[in-house]
Amino acid sequence: MRAVRNAPPDVELVDVDEPEGDGELLRVAAAGICASDLLYLEYGSREIAGHEFAGVLADGTAVAVEPMFGCSGCPQCDQGNFNRCQSAGPTALGMLSSGGMSEYFRAPRRALVPLPSGLDVKDAALVEPASVAWHGCHMGAVGPTTRVAVVGAGAIGILAVTSAQAMGVEDVALEARHRHQFEARDLIGAVAPSGHYDIVLETGGSESSLHRAVALARPGGTVVYMGVFGDITWPHAEAFMKEVALRPSLGYCAHQGRREFAEAADMLAGRPELAQTLITHRFPIEDAPEAFRVARDKSKGVFRVVVEP
Numbered sequence: 001m002r003a004v005r006n007a008p009p010d011v012e013l014v015d016v017d018e019p020e021g022d023g024e025l026l027r028v029a030a031a032g033i034c035a036s037d038l039l040y041l042e043y044g045s046r047e048i049a050g051h052e053f054a055g056v057l058a059d060g061t062a063v064a065v066e067p068m069f070g071c072s073g074c075p076q077c078d079q080g081n082f083n084r085c086q087s088a089g090p091t092a093l094g095m096l097s098s099g100g101m102s103e104y105f106r107a108p109r110r111a112l113v114p115l116p117s118g119l120d121v122k123d124a125a126l127v128e129p130a131s132v133a134w135h136g137c138h139m140g141a142v143g144p145t146t147r148v149a150v151v152g153a154g155a156i157g158i159l160a161v162t163s164a165q166a167m168g169v170e171d172v173a174l175e176a177r178h179r180h181q182f183e184a185r186d187l188i189g190a191v192a193p194s195g196h197y198d199i200v201l202e203t204g205g206s207e208s209s210l211h212r213a214v215a216l217a218r219p220g221g222t223v224v225y226m227g228v229f230g231d232i233t234w235p236h237a238e239a240f241m242k243e244v245a246l247r248p249s250l251g252y253c254a255h256q257g258r259r260e261f262a263e264a265a266d267m268l269a270g271r272p273e274l275a276q277t278l279i280t281h282r283f284p285i286e287d288a289p290e291a292f293r294v295a296r297d298k299s300k301g302v303f304r305v306v307v308e309p
């Protein structure tokens with residue numbers, strides 16, 4: 001089968017055996033490229049790329065794959081918190097183990113989330129980033145009475161706004177920088193930030209966006225960060241003086257008995273404008289190297305680039 005393999009600094013199209021062994025075989029329909037995939041290349045990964053993907057099982061069921069598998073044998077996994085499984089990191093798809101940017105993929109049954117009607121499998125590469133955003137809202141305890149701002153208007157920022165809206169927040173603020181981001185902000189009904197917020201969701205993944213998030217938080221508020229990782233200067237002084245809680249949010253899991261991956265898929269099904277807006281580019285698998293170049297190019301108005309194997 002054809003697959004896209006990390007070959008830093010780029011990717012390459014390769015011919016590999018179909019995956020064998022345990023788990024369910026799916027025909028992959030779409031795999032998205034996100035900033036993490038670009039980071040994995042920087043880290044020197046040589047695995048098959050892709051952790052945001054969806055496909056169709058042999059019986060015709062369309063599924064998204066929750067790519068943090070966990071070990072399925074520890075207390076965190078028992079509760080559905082695969083993201084907190086200490087074995088989940090070492091098997092990160094597309095980084096440390098084979099990802100889903102290939103014609104076929106084999107996933108454990110527990111990782112499969114059937115798609116709701118109304119969500120096309122070719123749009124379902126968005127379920128993963130939507131789940132990241134959805135989980136971030138849960139980690140910040142977003143609810144109808146909270147004032148919420150989002151910093152960073154990439155795909156996860158847009159999806160964080162619509163997640164907060166789905167949880168009952170009116171007038172979610174979104175800090176945008178580029179023209180396509182302002183257009184998307186209008187389309188989804190978000191507003192420009194003004195004043196201070198109970199909960200600020202940081203999705204920009206940079207030191208400056210984390211500092212901005214703390215600046216937007218009210219004293220005693222919460223900043224949820226889902227994109228910041230690695231060596232940065234933390235905004236300790238301002239967070240301390242305002243007693244702002246800095247809350248990490250990693251991936252997605254089961255929240256109060258409900259699976260965030262399934263809830264995020266429902267959100268996408270209910271708002272078809274999200275896939276139309278956020279999937280800005282689609283490429284066949286043979287053009288994957290070009291797809292990665294486009295995903296890197298910030299000048300092109302990119303939200304998500306999707307490869308269709």
Ligand SMILES: [Zn+2]
Binds near residue numbers: 129
């Ligand atoms: Zn991602």
Ligand SMILES: [Zn+2]
Binds near residue numbers: 070073085086
């Ligand atoms: Zn585990």
